[in-house]
Amino acid sequence: MVTILFVSLVVLLFLGVPVAIAMGLASGLxxxxxxxxxxxxxxxxxxxxxxxxxxxxxxxMLAGVIMQYGGLSQRLINFANALTGHISGGISxxxxxxxxxxxxxSGSGVAATATLGAILIPAMVERSYHKEFAGSVQGAxxxxxxxxxxxxxxxxxxxxxxxxxxxxxxAGLVPGILxxxxxxxxxxxxxxxxxxxxxxxxxxxxxxxTFLEAVPALIMPIIVLGGIYSGxxxxxxxxxxxxxxxxxxxxxxxxxINKKNxxxxxxxxxxxxxxxxxxxxxxxxxxWILTRENIPQQxxxxxxxxxxxxxxxxxxxxxxxxxxGMFMETNASIVILAPILAPVATELGxxxxxFGIVVIVTLSIGMITPPFGMNLFIVCxxxxxxxxxxxxxxxxxYVAILVILAIIAYIPSVSxxxxxxxx
Numbered sequence: 001m002v003t004i005l006f007v008s009l010v011v012l013l014f015l016g017v018p019v020a021i022a023m024g025l026a027s028g029l030x031x032x033x034x035x036x037x038x039x040x041x042x043x044x045x046x047x048x049x050x051x052x053x054x055x056x057x058x059x060x061m062l063a064g065v066i067m068q069y070g071g072l073s074q075r076l077i078n079f080a081n082a083l084t085g086h087i088s089g090g091i092s093x094x095x096x097x098x099x100x101x102x103x104x105x106s107g108s109g110v111a112a113t114a115t116l117g118a119i120l121i122p123a124m125v126e127r128s129y130h131k132e133f134a135g136s137v138q139g140a141x142x143x144x145x146x147x148x149x150x151x152x153x154x155x156x157x158x159x160x161x162x163x164x165x166x167x168x169x170x171a172g173l174v175p176g177i178l179x180x181x182x183x184x185x186x187x188x189x190x191x192x193x194x195x196x197x198x199x200x201x202x203x204x205x206x207x208x209x210t211f212l213e214a215v216p217a218l219i220m221p222i223i224v225l226g227g228i229y230s231g232x233x234x235x236x237x238x239x240x241x242x243x244x245x246x247x248x249x250x251x252x253x254x255x256x257i258n259k260k261n262x263x264x265x266x267x268x269x270x271x272x273x274x275x276x277x278x279x280x281x282x283x284x285x286x287x288w289i290l291t292r293e294n295i296p297q298q299x300x301x302x303x304x305x306x307x308x309x310x311x312x313x314x315x316x317x318x319x320x321x322x323x324x325g326m327f328m329e330t331n332a333s334i335v336i337l338a339p340i341l342a343p344v345a346t347e348l349g350x351x352x353x354x355f356g357i358v359v360i361v362t363l364s365i366g367m368i369t370p371p372f373g374m375n376l377f378i379v380c381x382x383x384x385x386x387x388x389x390x391x392x393x394x395x396x397x398y399v400a401i402l403v404i405l406a407i408i409a410y411i412p413s414v415s416x417x418x419x420x421x422x423x
Contacts, residue, residue, distance in 0.1 A: 079098075190396060
């Protein structure tokens with residue numbers, strides 16, 4: 001049964017069938033062979049998405065779209081430009097800083113890449129940046145969207161692995177900032193080497209003005225994370241607060257959400273959320289079959305038979321996830337693999353929150369690696385550049401993120417140190 005499950009999944013993915021549908025069809029075929037009633041598919045699909053914590057996903061997605069239509073992206077870009085634009089290669093640094101801000105609101109790497117890339121990639125090209133480098137900067141920056149909280153993949157991991165979403169949010173903060181700093185160092189080195197232009201020096205008055213305009217947007221992550229970890233509300237309740245706050249800011253303060261575009265906001269967020277839930281239903285059912293066949297226990301036994309050293313286990317898992325991330329969508333990978341790998345990590349004495357962040361950061365690299373890196377496809381289309389050109393320009397960013405990943409993986413305090421401070 002398991003052999004048919006995996007073989008059919010690989011064949012379907014190879015044929016270009018969408019991940020969610022491929023997992024559902026592969027699971028259905030495995031059940032047919034096992035003479036299990038197909039009614040189980042509908043039952044398990046409903047059970048997998050009938051979860052209170054998962055309600056945070058459509059709510060955070062809605063908050064992100066509201067802030068996007070509310071003019072948030074341009075105000076964040078203006079503030080980031082005033083903050084870092086005067087440095088050599090300023091607009092590329094602005095891209096990373098603005099993406100960090102946007103990631104702390106949207107929770108989606110793809111949304112950050114598409115929304116900001118549409119503005120910043122053409123802006124870099126106009127300033128004589130090579131188009132493939134412009135695309136690689138935005139693509140790499142987009143990986144921050146699934147690491148910096150509130151992150152949709154972090155919510156998925158918390159639900160799938162049974163870990164606290166709030167703790168994972170706090171643990172993802174420092175790694176996300178470290179990744180951002182690593183990317184900034186890369187663009188500074190490349191920009192200086194290629195003599196990319198600086199932006200004009202910003203006066204204190206201009207900096208203050210752009211900061212004040214961006215303050216309402218910048219406050220939202222503070223409200224979300226502060227509310228969660230202070231115990232005022234859960235991650236799901238925080239998502240509801242984020243929707244209310246983002247709507248209030250966009251409609252009252254920025255005055256950019258109105259009767260004309262509210263329908264578009266709801267439609268876009270609903271379509272995106274439905275896509276994620278569809279993947280969850282398929283992946284959750286796929287994972288249920290694996291659990292029923294005792295695959296997690298067999299994987300645990302295989303790992304422990306090879307080595308009971310946590311460092312070896314982390315290294316093997318990171319290599320495995322780097323490969324899987326090249327071929328499978330991030331959310332589907334999390335839902336399938338988290339229930340299998342997390343118990344093994346716990347059994348080997350690895351902190352579950354630390355392990356979760358390692359998984360998230362490793363899979364974020366898959367968003368910018370060929371052949372199926374989603375961020376690569378987006379930036380190639382915007383920059384009008386070939387995938388191989390952008391991937392080649394991405395090499396320094398691969399190196400930087402891998403170095404940061406090693407630091408996060410082998411120094412647990414980088415991720416869980418902030419949590420320990422609040423205990």
